[in-house]
Amino acid sequence: MRREKDVPEQRAEDWAVTATGLIKRFEGKQVVGGVDLAVPRGAIYGVLGPNGAGKTTTLRMILGIIEPDEGYRTLLGCERPRDAGDRVGYLPEERGLYPAMKAREAIAFMGALRGLAWGEGRRRAADLLAQVGLAHAADEKIRKLSKGMAQLVQLLGSVVHRPDLIVLDEPFSGLDPVNQEKLEALILAERDRGATILFSTHVMAHAERLCDRLAIIAGGQRQFEGTVDDARATLPAQVHYQPRQPNPALAAQLPAGATPEGDGWRFAMPPDGIEPLLNRLIAAGHGIAGLTIERPTLHEAFVRIVGSVEDRRFADRKAAA
Structure with missing residues (x-):
């Protein structure tokens, strides 16, 4: 059921995806417990979480592949997600291509499923293969390609019709570093074209480099939403201070x-920043021989956010035992 008060307070056209209170149960077990998302148009948006957090189920509810038990979502302004199907490109977590098809034909075929003319699809497929350095594989059958090459071909098939929204479920899984770099470049190119990219991952490095905004899901619920810098700011920076002269009184x-x-x-x-402390240390004669300030990484913030959820769940189970 739609809950108007929970829809983001901006114009509907500002959002590629909105989701409010999505809940899903399988065989009586709740795997998604009330997820809210708002994905701005033209952004790269990451859904982060550990394995089993509910990321794939959330994406499938957003796309209309499965229906939520409770909650409301819109996709490119459509209240029924499948009405926007031809404007969406989707790379599922489970990869699958016809092994006897040639790479160019496989891409064109996936475009045709979204309404793209066959000839135009073949032309775009050739251009996309060249863009990722696979022009030589255009006429190779899928079964002869490496796993990473086949995965890139399936990704190209997801974007060949130039969708407004691209949804990628764990797209970097199984790719070697070279192909991961190619995929990152393609995601950035699609964003620059004007597409919105929504992808799930549990690898922080990709999210840190790519995401304009991100959500962290753990325990079937959204635990954080904001920019990478917002996430890193949930932990204090670490200071390494070296005095000019060692002094036992310094520790106090x-x-x-x-x-x-x-x-x-x-x-x-310190909560009030480093300057007041440095002024006190200088006034006390300790001086400064070295000073470095290290900002937390997204990985460290993720571990803290997810770890605190797991700690609460463990405490709840222990209390109920």
Whole structure:
């Protein structure tokens, strides 16, 4: 059922995808427990989470492949997702191509399923294969391609009709570093063309490089939504401070939790910033021989967010036992 109050307070045309309170149960077990998403048009949006978090089920509900038990979603402004089917490109987690088809024909065939003329599909397929360095494989049968090459061919088939929204479920899984780089370049090119890209992953490096915004799902629920910088800001920066002269009295003037490291000390950035602390240390005669400030990575933020959910679930199970 639609809940108007939960729809993002912007114009409907600003969003490629909205989802409110999506819930899905399988055989009585809840695997998605009320996920909300709002994907801006023209953005690269990542859905991050550990294995089994409900990422694939959420994407399938958004696309209308399966129906939610509760909740509401729109896809490219359509309240029935399948009404927007020809404007969507989808790479499922389970890969599958006809092994006897040639690469160019496989791409053209997938475009034809979305309404693209066969001849135009073959022409675009040749261009796309060249774009990712696979022009030499255009007339090779799928069964003769490596796993990574076949996966790229299926991805090209998902974008050959130039969709407005591209949904990729764990697209980097199984790709070697060279093909991962090709895929990242293709995603950026599609974004620059004007498409919206929504992809799921549990590999933080890709999300950190690509995403304009992201959501972290754990325990079947959205635990975070925002930019990469927003996620990293959920943890304090780490400071490594090296005094000019070692002094036993220094430890008492550092923030709680400071630990020795090499010739200096490591501690979390104080809530009021580093400047007041440095002023006190200089005034006390400790000086500054070295100072580095390390911002948390997306991986570290992800581990903290997901780990806190797992800790709560463990505590709840223990209390119920």
